[in-house]
Amino acid sequence: MQSFAITMTSLSIGFSGRTIIDGISMGVPKNSITMIIGPSGSGKTTLLRAVNRLNEEFAGCSTSGTMQISCSGTTLDVYNDLTFNELRRRVGMVFQSPNVFPFSIQKNLLAPLRVIHSMGRKERYQRMEQVLREVELWDEVYDRLNDNALTLSGGQQQRLCLARALALSPEILLLDEPTASLDVRSARKIEELLIKLKERYTILAVSHSIRQVKLIADRVVILSGGKVVRNLEHRDFQNPGLLEELVDEVF
Amino acid sequence: MTFRPERILGIFSWLAVSLVVVPVCVLVVYLFVRGWPAMSYALFFGDTPWRAAIIGAQPVFDGIYPAIVGTSILIICSSIIAIPLGVFCGIYLAEYAQGFLKSIFSFMVDLLSGMPSIVMGLFGFALILFMRRTLFSHANTSLMLSAACIALLILPYLIRMTQVALESIPENVRLLGPSLGYTRWQNIVHVLLPSSSTAIFSGIVLSIGRAAEDTAVIMLTGVVANAGIPRALSDKFEALPFTIFYLTAEHRNDLELQKAFGSALVLLVLTGTLFFISYCIQKNLKRYWRLGE
Ligand SMILES: Nc1ncnc2c1ncn2[C@@H]1O[C@H](COP(=O)(O)OP(=O)(O)OP(=O)(O)O)[C@@H](O)[C@H]1O
Ligand SMILES: [Mg+2]
Numbered sequence: 001m002q003s004f005a006i007t008m009t010s011l012s013i014g015f016s017g018r019t020i021i022d023g024i025s026m027g028v029p030k031n032s033i034t035m036i037i038g039p040s041g042s043g044k045t046t047l048l049r050a051v052n053r054l055n056e057e058f059a060g061c062s063t064s065g066t067m068q069i070s071c072s073g074t075t076l077d078v079y080n081d082l083t084f085n086e087l088r089r090r091v092g093m094v095f096q097s098p099n100v101f102p103f104s105i106q107k108n109l110l111a112p113l114r115v116i117h118s119m120g121r122k123e124r125y126q127r128m129e130q131v132l133r134e135v136e137l138w139d140e141v142y143d144r145l146n147d148n149a150l151t152l153s154g155g156q157q158q159r160l161c162l163a164r165a166l167a168l169s170p171e172i173l174l175l176d177e178p179t180a181s182l183d184v185r186s187a188r189k190i191e192e193l194l195i196k197l198k199e200r201y202t203i204l205a206v207s208h209s210i211r212q213v214k215l216i217a218d219r220v221v222i223l224s225g226g227k228v229v230r231n232l233e234h235r236d237f238q239n240p241g242l243l244e245e246l247v248d249e250v251f
Numbered sequence: 252m253t254f255r256p257e258r259i260l261g262i263f264s265w266l267a268v269s270l271v272v273v274p275v276c277v278l279v280v281y282l283f284v285r286g287w288p289a290m291s292y293a294l295f296f297g298d299t300p301w302r303a304a305i306i307g308a309q310p311v312f313d314g315i316y317p318a319i320v321g322t323s324i325l326i327i328c329s330s331i332i333a334i335p336l337g338v339f340c341g342i343y344l345a346e347y348a349q350g351f352l353k354s355i356f357s358f359m360v361d362l363l364s365g366m367p368s369i370v371m372g373l374f375g376f377a378l379i380l381f382m383r384r385t386l387f388s389h390a391n392t393s394l395m396l397s398a399a400c401i402a403l404l405i406l407p408y409l410i411r412m413t414q415v416a417l418e419s420i421p422e423n424v425r426l427l428g429p430s431l432g433y434t435r436w437q438n439i440v441h442v443l444l445p446s447s448s449t450a451i452f453s454g455i456v457l458s459i460g461r462a463a464e465d466t467a468v469i470m471l472t473g474v475v476a477n478a479g480i481p482r483a484l485s486d487k488f489e490a491l492p493f494t495i496f497y498l499t500a501e502h503r504n505d506l507e508l509q510k511a512f513g514s515a516l517v518l519l520v521l522t523g524t525l526f527f528i529s530y531c532i533q534k535n536l537k538r539y540w541r542l543g544e
Contacts (some may be wrong), residue, residue, distance in 0.1 A: 052430060054426060054429065054430055057425075057426060057429055059349075084429070085432045085433070085434055086432075088429065088430060088431065088432035089432040092431075093430045095423060095426075095427075095430070097423065099423045099424070099426075099427055101424070101427065101442060101446075102424070102446050102541075103445070103540065103541050103542070104541055104542045106542075107541070107542060111441060112431045112432075112433075115433060115437050115441055116431065116432050116433070146542055148541065164431070165431075168431060168432070
């Protein structure tokens, strides 16, 4: 039996009475890449944000159902056993559009390390360099670490966000279209990185690209109208044409 | 020539700007022209030696030095009271208050900002009367009372500016801290306040200006014409706007009126200096916040 890092049972989420996620039950296996695809507005972002309870930052959000995460050997009920901050320290997130602090590049990485992990100065700088190298951003920014992060290109910002999430050493990574604003080559690099990262993290990602899904996903969830319409294992969607067919059906 | 709406809009905004800029320039130039000749040692210290005046060994009878000291202390004291209070109220309104409570508090802030300053002065005056009749028979109008009433006067600016600044932070930046595991307070301190510092500081500058110029409040709460340099917060005091007021109201010759203009120029320079100082603080804080570490 597979062990799941995230288990949702009849999870529903609504905003001001409108149901967005409609009774989803699914599991996200450990140390693998699970990708969500579906039409725009189908609730992909909302589903990701359910895992770190970010939806609840909005007034008018209502949640029902249960969700469990299992981290370092223990299984925890997200809604009862953990505070928001404990949960979010275990679950890192990269937003759909590049989302950096309007501060310097290095502060984007160093400040969370200080605030969340109270890490010492030297350690923080080491960690910063390590994660920037990991997302292959170091060579592009090492001589301009004090520049405002907003001066980076969209793709660079997105990699900075990924680096920031990694720096905090979470156990689960939520990636909302991590390669949306990247060119083909940088996207490739991120894809290779994600394959490496799944050895250490459980990854739940949203994607728009069938090519990408086929290349790196271990499992695909097709979402439509707030419901899971298909849940495919790796061997299923490797059949040539099957995924395309399903997607044509749903979109 | 065709008049498209765009063109008319452009002309109007141009006109509006000149309607504002021209009077400001005229005012400043006029103040300089009239005030500059009054600039002399005597304007500040009368015939008291300045060393003796500054250490308070000899009283200054005929100069505005005590008024400069009085106004400076007044601004500093009221800022010390009002700035933290105002910023925290703004944080509360923007980040914590919800629903009914929020609309009640907002309404009260609006009410406070609509309060004429003479009413604020009257309130301070009535407070002293009340205290005298009850527990504190020695209570009297003083620098402390004026500072408290001025603080009340400038609070609504600070609250509103902070609140609006925080509320206008875009959603995605607002969500970023929580997504990393910041607590609400960590998010406010490390993300929201730094990214709205410019607006909050303009609120502070605005309120410092207001504290410097207000005359109605202090007239009822402790300012007098010849108090000398205040030695304690419970003393009566002199203040520049009040000095300008009585010099102008009671002038018998042009020389005395000139003195009023001189004092006005000094007040302008004083508030200008304070603006500059808060600008420098903001610049440095911003640098620190942006770069970090
Ligand atoms: N904070 C919110 N308040 C109200 N409604 C929301 C909120 N967030 C999302 N929604 C609604 O939920 C629905 C799904 O949004 P969501 O962002 O999850 O879509 P998505 O699948 O990520 O789409 P896309 O591919 O375009 O990013 C939308 O109709 C949206 O209007
Ligand atoms: Mg989305």
